[in-house]
Amino acid sequence: MRLLQRLTEANGVSGYEHEVREIVRDELQQFDVPIVGDGLGSIFGEKRGTSDKPRILLAGHLDEVGFMVSEITKSGYLRFSPLGGWWSQVLLSQRVTIMAGSRKYTGVIGSKAPHVLSAEERNKIYPIKEMYIDVGAHSDSQIKEWGIRIGDPIVPICPFEILPDHDTILAKALDNRMGCYVALEVLRRLQVEEHPNTVIAGATVQEEVGLRGAQTAAYAIDPDISFAIDVGIAEDAPGQENLLHPKMGNGPVITFLDATMIPNIGLRDLVLDTAEENRIPIQHETMLGGGTDAGRFHVNKRGVPSLVVGVAARYIHSHVSMVSKKDVENVVELMVKVIQKLDEEKCKQFLSFTT
Template sequence: MTKLDERLQMLKDLTDANGVSGNEREVRDVMKRYIEPFADEVTTDNLGSLVAKKTGKADGPKIMIAGHLDEIGFMVTSIDEKGFLRFQTVGGWWEQVMLAQRVTIMTRNGNVPGVIGSKPPHILPAEARKKSVDKKEMFIDIGASSKEEAMEFGVRPGDSVVPVCDFTVMKNEKYLMAKAWDNRIGCAIAIDVLRELQGVEHPNTVYGVGTVQEEVGLRGARTSANLIKPDIGFAVDVGIAGDTPGVTEKEALAKMGKGPQIVLYDASMVSHKGLRDFVTDIADANDIPYQFDAMAGGGTDSGAIHLTANGVPNLAITVPTRYIHSHAGILHRDDYENAVKLIVEVIKKLDKETVDTITFD
């Protein structure tokens, strides 16, 4: 790989880091390293969510920008006598994208490589070849000959298991492939928003947040929002790109490279209309491309943030991404950079009077 520019190196460090829900320390350390130079202070809540504060106007509104640290993965539940690992999923998985994929087991003694085992097609009856394997029947092979050897490697029940996919700049260098875009891209956006606000006057206090345990119930968003008590909230996450074969516009409208998505609603929240209109007006005034999105299923940290205290006007801004909730996703660099640009322009305008108008719109 050729030498990466500063932002691509940050994306590589974030996505190559391992951090399944409930075990986000490695990712949090990377995010802290990148965001700390642009923050007045960096703290964590008691679940481990990172909170970076940058004060523009001390008595101005509090603006929360949340990306989640965790990625989907697995957890070791037991080791059989032959040294194979049984596991459960952590976050939402579809069996067809799991089988025969490489994984890393995060142990106290360091990382152990493995693969989700599969039967060769040669020994499967014709009917079995047409069906996906139930995840309850799957196992992880770590190259151990016995339970004792697996434990000598450092593997224990409860260890986190993460997908393997190195950060890759594709032949068209706007296309970036990695594991864990869901949601290291949100963490990158939060970092870059604080970066772009250096030396810029803004009439508020901005909190760039890396939340924990989003994939298992928006948990870190709930605790970090309770710590901050924001006046306005933004969840930054991945969205579904509907530009691949087999996906219809009825299922997913957004296309990579056409701008970040403004989420109208999902299973966790109906977006705040006043805030949504304010953001799209800013985008229009600054010629920043965007797309609308709506998802009947799924949700983002906005679903927890907007229920904090007596309610927080909230909006999810997402980056269209192919193949989410699998080992490898692809997104477009322009969408990421336009999401940063849009949020920065919005923050510049969010003074107390504007926030009051949005809140009671």
């Protein structure tokens, strides 16, 4: 899990993904494959199998949710704007890193001590626009001396850890460094395993702020089939138990519906059948409150058969998240087996309704 640790502990909020991109680039260079990308910073390695066609896109996304410095007060506090979706209640008293060029500063999202809260404040949901970050500065001039500027990215802090069950991974940014890890591991496996296609595996940028890198990456790569590797919502915590919803540790999650895409039925069924053949447990998800990069991939040019495959994760879009190591390994295994089936004739069957 050293690679996943490096990926999650790297700082890379939307629009500022360079630390994560360099880790992915280092890994791709070990495979001795051509490195391709787009003008926004998405990065992929292209591995040719026994045929140039079909072109299979396998993508995580580099960015994590975070913030940007939006104001510096006279007293030296930082106001901030969210990058990605946040629920304000998870933020107070959390530690963050301010990325000021080559320098990094630790700060804390300030909160009042309970002793001085009024009855009204105790029952109030504190909005992000009223929050501030304390970096220990005493004035705006000191902030300027330190090199912190409006527009600098702000990243949550949470170290990587595997919990005592030896399966539960706790870290920040598993949404979606997990997807980056899977894409790289699949490419690693394909260095020694045959596949009847060309695989372009890596990660996009700016998914959390509107699937932007997915649009430019799909245009640059021009895939015939695409897979977005991302996290789903684990609904297995107290008060959330639902037998029909994904649970951490119960296998890869296939998204049947989200707010941005309905998957190609033929491709979906191929993945489900492959999982059954290889005794890989599968869960399904329908979610109308969000989407993934597949929402852009599938509408590229004339349309691209696409699917979201991932793992159930707890506590995403906060400072900390959890996934099952076993689930991650099963996603890698499933994607390798699926890719080995995707020859040109099979892919034509997914588009048979056009003839």
